[in-house]
Amino acid sequence: xxxxxxPEIIFNWNGFGITNTFLMTLVxxxxxxxxxxxxxxxxxxxxxxxxxxxxxxxxxxxxxxxxITENKRQSRQFFPLVATIFIFVLLCNxxxxxxxxxxxxxxxxxxxxxxxxxFIRSSSADLNVTLALALIAVSAAQFFGxxxxxxxxxxxxxxxxxxxxxxxxxxxxxxxxxxxxxSKIISFSFxxxxxxxxxxxxxxxxLILVPYFIPLPFLFLEIFVGLIQALVFAMLTLSxxxxxxxxx
Amino acid sequence: MDLLNNLxxxxxxxxxxxxxxxxxxxxxxxxAFSPILKVxxxxxxxxxxxxxxxxxxxxxLQEIEKKEKKILLKARKEADQIIRKSEAQxxxxxxIIITESRKQxxxxxxxxxxxxxxxxxxxxxDVKQEVADLILLATEKAIGEKINENKDKEIIKKVVxxx
Numbered sequence: 001x002x003x004x005x006x007p008e009i010i011f012n013w014n015g016f017g018i019t020n021t022f023l024m025t026l027v028x029x030x031x032x033x034x035x036x037x038x039x040x041x042x043x044x045x046x047x048x049x050x051x052x053x054x055x056x057x058x059x060x061x062x063x064x065x066x067x068i069t070e071n072k073r074q075s076r077q078f079f080p081l082v083a084t085i086f087i088f089v090l091l092c093n094x095x096x097x098x099x100x101x102x103x104x105x106x107x108x109x110x111x112x113x114x115x116x117x118x119f120i121r122s123s124s125a126d127l128n129v130t131l132a133l134a135l136i137a138v139s140a141a142q143f144f145g146x147x148x149x150x151x152x153x154x155x156x157x158x159x160x161x162x163x164x165x166x167x168x169x170x171x172x173x174x175x176x177x178x179x180x181x182x183s184k185i186i187s188f189s190f191x192x193x194x195x196x197x198x199x200x201x202x203x204x205x206x207l208i209l210v211p212y213f214i215p216l217p218f219l220f221l222e223i224f225v226g227l228i229q230a231l232v233f234a235m236l237t238l239s240x241x242x243x244x245x246x247x248x
Numbered sequence: 249m250d251l252l253n254n255l256x257x258x259x260x261x262x263x264x265x266x267x268x269x270x271x272x273x274x275x276x277x278x279x280a281f282s283p284i285l286k287v288x289x290x291x292x293x294x295x296x297x298x299x300x301x302x303x304x305x306x307x308x309l310q311e312i313e314k315k316e317k318k319i320l321l322k323a324r325k326e327a328d329q330i331i332r333k334s335e336a337q338x339x340x341x342x343x344i345i346i347t348e349s350r351k352q353x354x355x356x357x358x359x360x361x362x363x364x365x366x367x368x369x370x371x372x373x374d375v376k377q378e379v380a381d382l383i384l385l386a387t388e389k390a391i392g393e394k395i396n397e398n399k400d401k402e403i404i405k406k407v408v409x410x411x
Contacts, residue, residue, distance in 0.1 A: 006256025016260060029268055033275045040279035043287055045294075058284050076285070080277040088272055127255050132265035 003201055007126045008117040010106070020105075020119055021126035028091045028123065061086060061234075068238050078241050081140055085133060086234035089192065092123035093226030096200045097219050124196035124229070127189060134188035137237040138181060145244035153247060184240065188233065195229050380404045 007019035039054065047055055061083050065075040098120055105118035123129045145154045158181075160174040199222045206215040383404050 005254070017258070019261065022261060022264065025265060025268055029272050032272055036275050036279040040283055043283045045287055045290060047287075054280070055284060055288065058281070059288060062285070062288075079285070080281045081273065083281060084269070084273045084276050087276065088269065126261075127257050128261040129265050131257060132262050132269060135262075136266060136269055 003204070005197070007121055007128075008105075010117060010119065019126065019128075020117070020121040021123045021129060023119065024095050024121060025092070025123045025129060028088070028095070032087065032091070058083065064235070065238060068235070069242055074242075074245065077144070078238055082234045082238045082241075085137065085237055086230050089124060089133065089233050090226060090230035092129065093196055093229055094122075094223065095120065096122035096125070096196060096203060096226070097222055122196050122200055124192050125200050127193050130189040130193045131185070133192070133233065134185045137188060137233075137240065138185050140237070141240045141244040142181075144241050148245040149247055154244075188236065192229055192233055195225060199225055376405070376408045380408050383408070 007021040009017040009019050010023060011018055039050070043051065062075065062079055065079050065082060066072065069075040069078060100118075100120050104120060105116045107114050108117050142154075145157075158174045158178050160170040164170060166173075203215060203218055203222060206218050380401065384400060387400075387404075
């Protein structure tokens with residue numbers, strides 16, 4: 001057994017190393033796109049079956065968004081991004097409870113040793129994915145900030161003249177704000193990556209140590225952790241968006 | 249760069265993930281969120297409208313009930329009045345009829361009495377005439393000759409009348 005911090009490359013395609021996490025991302029995207037296409041064709045004003053489930057989830061998310069933005073128009077603006085992040089991260093996280101995690105794969109000779117390259121690996125256990133999401137979330141915050149406040153006012157949050165009221169203190173606070181924007185990227189990406197990677201390692205190790213019944217509670221725990229992390233990611237994004245659009 | 253490599257961060261993969269996310273974002277927004285939000289909004293509006301309608305209907309119903317009660321009360325009052333009026337009228341009418349009939353009866357009795365008296369008087373005079381004639385005839389027969397008719401008659405009449 002080898003635990004790798006980085007996702008394993010399954011095969012090369014035109015010099016582009018397809019990793020198992022990228023494969024999972026593609027599978028998840030395909031799933032989401034298919035369901036959306038299929039679903040959009042049969043939306044009815046009187047919901048039935050699957051539409052009820054989706055509506056309940058989306059309405060709960062929308063209400064949550066409303067409760068944070070306290071502004072119907074703004075929550076409409078933020079909702080698609082936040083909901084997409086939530087759904088995508090949730091599905092990425094839940095890949096780790098799919099049977100065959102870390103066990104189905106191909107054996108490759110790696111550093112002179114024959115090791116297993118698994119096909120299934122949670123996309124969130126890849127820093128590329130979490131970093132991409134973090135970059136998108138933070139950039140979206142800048143975008144919405146500039147588009148609602150205007151570039152001058154938004155820049156005024158970070159670049160404060162040292163000759164105005166709180167003098168040098170204000171300038172220093174502005175600098176800290178800039179640093180915090182970058183630290184958000186790191187905290188976003190490493191929080192999700194750390195949680196899900198740890199969960200994967202835990203599940204793999206439990207499975208190898210005691211294959212029957214004992215991993216079950218951990219599986220339930222990971223379902224819960226996956227949901228919580230997705231919610232945390234989405235809600236933090238939302239609160240950053242909200243904060244970016246507020247004037248000081 | 250070495251650190252990034254060790255963490256498995258790869259520019260190409262990162263870009264691919266970002267693009268993938270945007271594709272997902274677009275698809276979900278276009279095919280899931282917008283229609284669902286629209287449906288939800290429509291349903292919310294419909295429910296609100298329905299509730300408002302129900303409230304209005306309830307209000308109207310109450311108003312109608314109030315009106316109905318008022319009208320019923322008024323009708324009952326009027327009916328009472330009419331009955332009372334007609335009762336009074338009937339009593340009055342009855343009294344009038346009774347007094348009139350009594351009057352009429354009295355009149356009839358008086359008339360009858362008058363007539364009776366007249367008849368009696370007439371009969372009496374008739375009887376007297378007859379008696380006078382009879383006496384005259386009898387006296388004539390008894391005496392056997394005719395006396396002065398006119399004088400006799402007068403005398404007899406006087407006698408008969410004095411009887």
